Every structure is written in structure tokens, then in C-alpha cells.
Amino acid sequence: MTKRFTLALTVLLTISASARPARADDFAIDNSHSSIIFGVSHLGYSITYGRFNNVSGTFTLDAKGPEASTFQVALDVASIDTNDAKRDEHLKGPDFFNAGEFPVITFKSTKVAPRKTETGIMLDVTGDLTMHGVTKPITLELQKLGEGPGPGGNDFRTGFSGTAKLRRSDFGMTNMVGPVGDEVAITISIEGIRKDAANAAPNATSDATTEKKTGGTYSNASSPSTGEAGFESPEKCFAAVKVAIERGDMTAFCSYMTDEIRQPIIANLVMLGAAAISDEAGELREMAAGLPADEISATFQKHGLTNQYVDSLMQNPPTSLRDPANVKKLNDAVTNPASFGAEMLTIMEGSNFPGKFSGAFRGELRDVAVSGDKATAQVVTSAGASPIGFRKTAQGWKLDVHY
Numbered sequence: 001m002t003k004r005f006t007l008a009l010t011v012l013l014t015i016s017a018s019a020r021p022a023r024a025d026d027f028a029i030d031n032s033h034s035s036i037i038f039g040v041s042h043l044g045y046s047i048t049y050g051r052f053n054n055v056s057g058t059f060t061l062d063a064k065g066p067e068a069s070t071f072q073v074a075l076d077v078a079s080i081d082t083n084d085a086k087r088d089e090h091l092k093g094p095d096f097f098n099a100g101e102f103p104v105i106t107f108k109s110t111k112v113a114p115r116k117t118e119t120g121i122m123l124d125v126t127g128d129l130t131m132h133g134v135t136k137p138i139t140l141e142l143q144k145l146g147e148g149p150g151p152g153g154n155d156f157r158t159g160f161s162g163t164a165k166l167r168r169s170d171f172g173m174t175n176m177v178g179p180v181g182d183e184v185a186i187t188i189s190i191e192g193i194r195k196d197a198a199n200a201a202p203n204a205t206s207d208a209t210t211e212k213k214t215g216g217t218y219s220n221a222s223s224p225s226t227g228e229a230g231f232e233s234p235e236k237c238f239a240a241v242k243v244a245i246e247r248g249d250m251t252a253f254c255s256y257m258t259d260e261i262r263q264p265i266i267a268n269l270v271m272l273g274a275a276a277i278s279d280e281a282g283e284l285r286e287m288a289a290g291l292p293a294d295e296i297s298a299t300f301q302k303h304g305l306t307n308q309y310v311d312s313l314m315q316n317p318p319t320s321l322r323d324p325a326n327v328k329k330l331n332d333a334v335t336n337p338a339s340f341g342a343e344m345l346t347i348m349e350g351s352n353f354p355g356k357f358s359g360a361f362r363g364e365l366r367d368v369a370v371s372g373d374k375a376t377a378q379v380v381t382s383a384g385a386s387p388i389g390f391r392k393t394a395q396g397w398k399l400d401v402h403y
Contacts, residue, residue: 024062027158027192029073031055034190036075040168041181050082050091052105059192061158066114071125071140073190075105095175097132105131107138120144123160134171140164140188148251150193156252159191230396231256234375237390237397238365251342258391258400262341263331269344270330273300295347303340305333374400 034055039047054076062068077099080091092099109127116122122143129138140162147158164186169177231237237256244253254262276291300306334340363381365388375390375397391400 024060024068026058026060026195028195029055029057029059030157030191030193033159035187036073037187039185039187041183043179047185048082050080050088052076052079053081054079055190057107057190058195059190066121066123067112069109069112069123071107071109071112071127071142073107077103077105096173102131102133105129107140110137117143123162125162129166129171132171132173136166136170138164138166142188148255156194157191158194159189161187161189163187230393230398232396234368234370234377234390234397235365237399238377238379238388241399251339253345254338254341256399258393258398259331260391261389261399261401262337263327266334266337266341266344267327267330269341269348270300270305272348273344291348296344299340299343299347303334303336303343 031054035051036055037049037051039049042048052075055073056076057071057073059071060069077097078092080088080097080099082088082091091097094100107127107129109125111126113124113126114121115124120143122141125140125142126137127140128135141164142160142162145159145161148156150157166184166186167182168174168184169182231240241253241256244256257265272288273291273296275288276296277293331337363379363386366378366380366385368375368377373392375392377388377390378385379388389400390397392398
């Protein structure tokens with residue numbers, strides 16, 4: 001366990017110290033995985049729902065400054081679908097949307113205000129909605145649902161869901177107000193593909209249905225929802241790890257590891273996080289200096305850990321951490337290990353960790369030796385060479401302990 005502890009701590013310090021701040025990323029909306037749904041009262045007896053089948057647009061996300069993010073969305077009015085062809089034609093006509101004269105509905109954000117909620121970060125996105133030839137301000141409440149590699153691993157995706165309300169009469173659509181409701185409730189779900197797809201993890205696999213090897217990549221039916229990803233070779237796995245570190249993409253990084261290395265890393269994160277909120281952390285307390293205790297405590301609570309539970313392991317942190325039973329207990333106590341690890345690593349970016357680890361993973365991968373489902377290699381930097389391990393799982397090659 002000592003060897004695994006050492007490697008896990010090294011990797012942890014490497015990521016925390018060397019990950020650069022995440023930059024703003026541009027995404028293109030994926031129409032096939034996005035929905036704009038509206039609901040309107042019919043005679044006060046029911047709600048009639050419809051959607052626009054053609055959704056396009058872009059958004060830019062700034063992870064370090066969410067208020068600098070932007071959203072632009074366009075809806076093809078002719079693609080309206082209420083499950084009744086006759087009604088759809090009526091809605092497209094001059095009595096309602098008048099698609100012939102106003103074929104597109106657009107939204108362009110003017111302000112993004114992030115706020116914390118019990119379920120995560122919410123974005124209040126205010127912008128100009130142009131519909132039926134009228135432009136009015138509207139605010140969308142959007143919550144980020146998740147991010148990671150897309151099907152096949154050839155791109156990187158993120159998605160939001162949210163709601164909004166408006167009065168159609170504000171946009172000049174006053175026909176039949178009364179029997180047909182004026183207030184329109186809108187439900188939004190958008191999924192975006194990062195535009196620099198070339199930087200996404202190459203040949204990572206996910207969303208698979210059977211275990212097989214197809215086109216050089218592996219997949220497995222039991223891949224968890226956290227976005228497990230594997231690669232067709234140790235070299236491609238290492239390349240993806242470097243990209244994730246350079247981008248500060250902790251979620252992707254955590255999905256590139258085997259459980260055997262992820263579990264001790266998560267144990268390290270818990271110990272260092274506990275050190276930031278505890279006065280009994282000993283040598284770890286100094287290492288954790290500068291970590292935001294309130295953010296760490298909130299993250300613990302979110303993922304099913306209590307401060308009291310963590311404190312029980314702080315009486316002798318190094319011994320506790322080297323105990324495989326405690327490592328597994330910590331891992332199992334977290335509701336979503338990969339997500340928890342990613343959030344903790346993000347919190348720890350830029351903290352006061354030893355600088356000697358900052359160059360790891362920025363070197364070249366050399367001397368790759370494959371033996372069955374395991375591989376070893378050296379990461380060569382100007383400071384020297386460090387060993388690294390990989391293992392071929394059902395999903396493909398992943399970062400592992402070195403043997």
C-alpha cells in the first residue's frame with residue numbers, strides 16, 4: 001500500500017499544483033440532444049405542450065469567471081411540433097408565430113449571474129429574446145448537469161437544463177388569449193460540443209452497450225454514469241491525461257484512472273481536505289495550508305461525507321491512509337467518487353503544494369513496455385524520469401499504479 005500511497009500523493013500534488021486555470025471554452029449546441037419545450041393552458045383544463053425540433057446556437061463557458069459566459073440560441077419556427085399537424089400549421093401562420101415573416105426565434109445573453117444552490121451552481125442568464133418581430137428581455141435559470149467525453153470519446157460535451165416564463169402577448173401574439181393561455185412555461189435542455197474537438201480525449205469510449213473492440217477502441221456495458229473512458233493504447237491515454245491537466249479538466253482526468261489508483265487519490269483528497277478544516281491534522285495541516293475549508297466542507301456534505309466521519313480518520317492520518325480498508329471505506333462513502341475527486345482537485349488548484357511535483361505529466365512518455373493487460377513507462381522531464389503505469393480494462397487503457 002505504501003507504493004500506491006506514494007504514487008497517489010504524487011499524482012494528487014501534480015494535478016493540484018500544475019493544472020492551469022481553466023480557460024473559456026466555446027461550444028456548439030447539439031440539436032439531437034437538445035430540447036426547447038413549451039406549455040400553454042388550454043381552456044384552463046389542461047396544459048398543451050410543444051417543442052421546436054430544430055435548435056442551434058453556441059455558448060461560451062468561463063469556468064473561472066462564470067459571469068463572463070455567453071449564450072446564443074436560435075429556434076426554427078417552422079420546426080414547431082405539438083403532436084397535431086393541423087394545429088402546427090395554424091401556429092406557424094399569421095394568427096400566431098407568422099413563420100413566413102418571422103422564421104427564427106433568437107436569444108442572446110446580456111448578463112450571466114452565478115449563484116450557489118443546494119443542487120449546485122445555478123446561472124441566471126438574462127438576455128434579449130426576439131420573437132414575432134419583438135425583442136424583450138428575459139431571464140433563464142440554467143443549471144449545469146454534467147460534462148465529459150461524448151459517445152465514442154471523439155469530442156467533449158457539457159449540458160444545462162432550466163426554465164423560463166413569458167407572456168406571448170408581450171411579443172404581439174394576442175390571438176385567442178383566454179381560451180389559449182397567455183403565460184408560456186418554457187423548459188430548456190441543451191447539450192454542447194466543445195468546438196476544439198481535436199483537444200478532446202482521442203479514442204476514449206463511453207455509452208457502450210456491449211464489451212467489444214471496435215475500430216481500435218474498447219467499450220463495456222457496465223461503464224458507470226460518471227463517464228468512464230479508456231483508450232486504445234497507453235500512449236493515447238497519456239496524451240489525453242496531459243490534455244486534461246493542461247485544461248484543468250479534473251472530471252475527465254478522474255475518468256481516465258482505474259479504481260486501484262482513483263481510490264487512494266480520493267483518500268488523499270479526503271485527508272488533505274480534512275486537514276484544511278481540522279486542527280489535528282499534524283503534518284498534513286501544513287500541506288493543506290491555504291485550502292478553502294468552507295468549500296471543502298460543502299463538498300464533503302454534498303457527496304455524503306460528514307466532517308465528523310472524516311475527523312475520525314485524522315488521529316493518525318498517514319497510518320489511516322495506508323490502510324486499504326480505510327481507503328475503500330472512504331471511497332465507498334462518497335456517493336460519486338469520480339465527481340467528488342474532480343471537485344476536490346478543482347478546489348485545490350493553485351494551493352500551496354510543493355513545487356517539485358509541478359513538472360510531472362508535462363514530459364515525454366518513453367520506454368513503454370506492455371505485458372498482458374499491464375504496461376509501464378517513464379515520463380521524462382528536464383528534472384529526470386518518473387515511472388508511470390497503465391492497465392487495460394474493459395473500457396481500454398487507463399492510468400494505473402506502476403508495478
